[in-house]
Amino acid sequence: MKQSPVEFARDVQREALKVTWPSRRETLVTTAMVFVMVILSAVFFLLVDQVMAFGVRQILGLGS
Numbered sequence: 817m818k819q820s821p822v823e824f825a826r827d828v829q830r831e832a833l834k835v836t837w838p839s840r841r842e843t844l845v846t847t848a849m850v851f852v853m854v855i856l857s858a859v860f861f862l863l864v865d866q867v868m869a870f871g872v873r874q875i876l877g878l879g880s
Contacts, residue, residue, distance in 0.1 A: 819827075838846070872878075
């Protein structure tokens with residue numbers, strides 16, 4: 817079923833009015849949570865990388 821551009825624009829406008837946007841507080845809290853998780857993930861992978869590098873150095877005898 818083909819729809820005219822005018823009817824399509826009206827449908828888009830109707831759907832856009834149904835959108836519930838997050839409040840400023842919700843946006844700030846969510847953004848802060850993302851930053852905290854990124855930092856925790858970075859620290860975790862740094863520690864895992866250091867432990868694995870240490871293990872490889874020990875196995876290959878490069879530690880001394």
